[in-house]
Amino acid sequence: MPPLLALPFPTIDPVIVSLGPLAIRWYALSYVAGLLIGWWLMMRLADRPPAPGQDPVVSRAMADDFLLWATLGVILGGRLGYALFYNFAYYLDDPLRILEVWKGGMSFHGGLLGVTIATVLFARRRKIPVLAMGDLVCLVAPIGLFFGRIANFINGELYGRPSDVPWAMVFPTDPLGLPRHPSQLYEAALEGIVLLLILFLLARFAHARARQGLITGAFFLGYAFFRSLAELFRQPDAHIGFLTAATTMGQWLSVPVAAAGLVFIWVALTRRAERS
Numbered sequence: 001m002p003p004l005l006a007l008p009f010p011t012i013d014p015v016i017v018s019l020g021p022l023a024i025r026w027y028a029l030s031y032v033a034g035l036l037i038g039w040w041l042m043m044r045l046a047d048r049p050p051a052p053g054q055d056p057v058v059s060r061a062m063a064d065d066f067l068l069w070a071t072l073g074v075i076l077g078g079r080l081g082y083a084l085f086y087n088f089a090y091y092l093d094d095p096l097r098i099l100e101v102w103k104g105g106m107s108f109h110g111g112l113l114g115v116t117i118a119t120v121l122f123a124r125r126r127k128i129p130v131l132a133m134g135d136l137v138c139l140v141a142p143i144g145l146f147f148g149r150i151a152n153f154i155n156g157e158l159y160g161r162p163s164d165v166p167w168a169m170v171f172p173t174d175p176l177g178l179p180r181h182p183s184q185l186y187e188a189a190l191e192g193i194v195l196l197l198i199l200f201l202l203a204r205f206a207h208a209r210a211r212q213g214l215i216t217g218a219f220f221l222g223y224a225f226f227r228s229l230a231e232l233f234r235q236p237d238a239h240i241g242f243l244t245a246a247t248t249m250g251q252w253l254s255v256p257v258a259a260a261g262l263v264f265i266w267v268a269l270t271r272r273a274e275r276s
Contacts, residue, residue: 006170006179012154030151031074034144039067041140057132066122070137073118074111074144081110085253086237108145108227109253115141131212131268138219139199145223146192153184160186160233183234190226198222211271217264224258227251 016024046063047056082105083091083098091097115137123133152158156173160181168179202208202218209215231250236242240249 006168007166009156009169009171011172014155026154027151030147031144034147035067035071035074037147038140038143039063039070041143042066042136045136045139057129058136062126062128062133063136065126066119066133066137069118069122070115073114073116075114077114077117078106078108078111081107081113085109086240086249106148108148109250109257112223112257129212131216131264135209135212135215138216139203141219142192142196142199145195146188149184149188149192153182153188158184159235160184161235163233180235181233183230186233187227187230190230191223195219195222195226211268213264214268217261217266217268220257220261220264222261224254224261228254228258 012026014025014027016026016029018024042063043060046058046060049056079098085107087105116134119134119137120130123130156171159169159171159174160183162168162176162178163181164179165181167182169182170177170179174180199215199219199222203215228251231248231254234248234250236248236250242248243252
């Protein structure tokens with residue numbers, strides 16, 4: 001029986017509707033929503049000059065065409081990243097298990113790498129500056145993060161550590177039945193809403209938009225910070241547990257992301273300073 005002080009978990013069926021063998025799940029819908037809303041917003045932001053007196057760098061047609069590239073980057077990168085970073089031995093034993101996407105298992109860090117590769121290849125193919133395209137993609141990326149974490153919450157997965165805070169919840173998927181932090185909602189708020197607001201505030205300044213790579217760096221650094229912060233409340237995967245000094249895999253994977261963000265910011269600022 002759950003503790004009296006724990007909030008009741010709003011049980012929602014992970015399956016929205018079933019049509020015979022076909023099941024539409026909230027998790028899949030979150031990816032669709034994140035990609036489509038991000039694509040729509042990219043279309044709205046494209047054709048906008050980075051600064052007064054400058055020509056647009058990314059056209060609406062380019063933003064439209066990037067949807068397929070982004071989808072492949074997210075799905076392939078996220079799935080391969082999960083197999084490599086979180087359960088390598090399991091998938092090494094039978095690599096065909098990687099294709100069983102309906103059983104779950106996606107990594108944001110892998111998805112980030114996949115979309116990064118897709119962005120670089122797309123920009124080179126269309127002969128546009130890679131960093132300009134990256135800035136546009138990163139500006140809308142928190143939308144996908146928000147919907148993904150909401151889907152994690154609905155599924156009752158990736159829940160937090162045991163806690164006695166007034167808003168602690170008992171997740172039906174927790175075999176111990178302990179009140180825990182709803183860490184999925186923490187991540188949805190930090191990595192989704194707060195990071196999106198920070199990036200859009202930054203993009204309001206023409207000088208920031210003109211420094212290609214600055215928004216990309218801010219996204220990388222902001223995500224790494226908020227993810228590492230949320231990991232303090234999130235329960236590590238059972239088959240991995242805590243690592244050195246009670247750190248988690250998510251925190252370790254965020255270190256190179258933060259380093260890349262700092263490099264992007266440094267390059268953006270120094271390059272503009274040299275030209276001024």
